[in-house]
Amino acid sequence: QLQLRESGPGLVKPSETLSLTCTVSGGSIIIGSYYWGWIRQPPGKGLEWIGSIYYSGSTYRNPSLNRRVTISVDTSKNQFSLKLSSVTAADTAVYYCARHLEVAKVGSALQYFDYWGQGTLVTVSS
Amino acid sequence: SYVLTQPPSVSVAPGQTARIPCGGNNIGSKNVHWYQQKPGQAPVLVVYDDSDRPSGIPERFSGSNSGNTATLTISRVEAGDEADYYCQVWDSSGDHVVFGGGTKVTVL
Numbered sequence: 001q002l003q004l005r006e007s008g009p010g011l012v013k014p015s016e017t018l019s020l021t022c023t024v025s026g027g028s029i030i031i032g033s034y035y036w037g038w039i040r041q042p043p044g045k046g047l048e049w050i051g052s053i054y055y056s057g058s059t060y061r062n063p064s065l066n067r068r069v070t071i072s073v074d075t076s077k078n079q080f081s082l083k084l085s086s087v088t089a090a091d092t093a094v095y096y097c098a099r100h101l102e103v104a105k106v107g108s109a110l111q112y113f114d115y116w117g118q119g120t121l122v123t124v125s126s
Numbered sequence: 127s128y129v130l131t132q133p134p135s136v137s138v139a140p141g142q143t144a145r146i147p148c149g150g151n152n153i154g155s156k157n158v159h160w161y162q163q164k165p166g167q168a169p170v171l172v173v174y175d176d177s178d179r180p181s182g183i184p185e186r187f188s189g190s191n192s193g194n195t196a197t198l199t200i201s202r203v204e205a206g207d208e209a210d211y212y213c214q215v216w217d218s219s220g221d222h223v224v225f226g227g228g229t230k231v232t233v234l
Contacts, residue, residue, distance in 0.1 A: 037223075047161075047169065047212055049223035060221050063127065096168055100223075105157070110175055111216035111223060112159040116168040 002027040004097050004117035012091075012124050018084040022097030022117060029078045030055045035100035036080045037113060038071065040093040048093075052100045053080055087124045094119040128217040130226035137232045144200040146229045148213035151194060156215045158196040160189060163228075164209045172211075173198060200231070208233045 008020035022036065029036060037052035051061035053071045061069050070083040084091060098113040131149040138144040148158060158176050161169035171180050173189040176196065186201045200207055213226040 046228040047163075047214075047225040049225060052223075060223075062222055063220060108155070108157055109216055109218060110157050112171060112174050112214060113161075113169070114171050114174075114180065116170070119168050 002099065002115045004099065004115060006095060006097050006117045006120040008120065008122070010121060010123060012087055012122060013126050014088055014124055015086055018082070018087050018091060018122055018124070020082045020095055020097075020120065020122070022080050022082075024078045024080075024099075029073065029080065030075055033102055035060065035102055036073065037098050037100040038082045039096045039098060039113070039116075040091075041096070041119075042090075042093040050082065050084075050095075089124050092122065092124045094121050127220055127222075128215065128224050130213055130215065130224055132211075132213060132226040132229045134227070135230045135232065137234055138200075138203050139234045140203055140205060142203055144203050144207070144231055146198040146200075146211050146213075146231065148196045148198070148226050149194055150196070150215065153194055153196050153215065154192045156191075158189065158191050159214045160187075160198045161212045161214065162207075162209045163212065169212065203231075203233055205233050207231060 003025045005023050012018045035052035038050040051071045053059045068085045073080040096119045097117045099115040103110040160173040162172045163169040172187045176191040177189040188199045190197050210228045212228045217224050
């Protein structure tokens with residue numbers, strides 16, 4: 001059974017960089033048709049996609065966060081990571097990692113998240 | 127960018143049918159996916175590609191998509207279905223994922 005687990009500091013100071021890692025177990029990160037994504041959820045609010053990465057390093061990123069987001073992959077460790085720079089209190093959220101399927105269809109594309117980590121709360125505060 | 131609109135809440139009595147709309151411009155031309163999120167838990171995929179169910183999801187969960195509205199339907203609602211539900215699409219014009227704002231389903 002595929003499992004994903006987020007890890008990283010639970011508290012980050014304003015203006016600093018948030019860093020999280022997602023470790024994938026029960027399957028390889030090197031698999032066709034699957035990206036690996038980050039999604040966040042501020043307390044009491046909805047889901048916001050941050051970005052996704054393929055094992056080759058190709059990425060998709062949310063335009064609203066693009067300039068502050070770096071997503072990387074380490075296939076040797078079966079991990080992928082998120083860095084979000086210049087954080088503010090608005091970046092306080094539960095951060096989830098998830099497996100992101102991408103399948104081409106005629107005239108469209110299937111893109112959805114089929115496995116999720118449990119999430120980790122990151123608070124931005126001095 | 128593409129916007130998905132969901133009502134903040136839907137209430138339904140046990141045994142009845144809940145219908146959760148997700149509105150978007152010509153959403154019928156996109157593939158819509160639905161997630162269930164219970165308090166303190168990660169989201170779970172309940173419908174993908176408009177109307178398909180992952181393994182393990184009850185047949186009570188179904189989806190449809192046409193015109194400007196996609197709908198998640200929960201038949202014979204149970205107390206355990208009380209949760210937040212999110213719709214999601216891929217915006218191919220900008221190559222990014224879009225989530226709806228979420229709908230809280232309350233079982234009366």
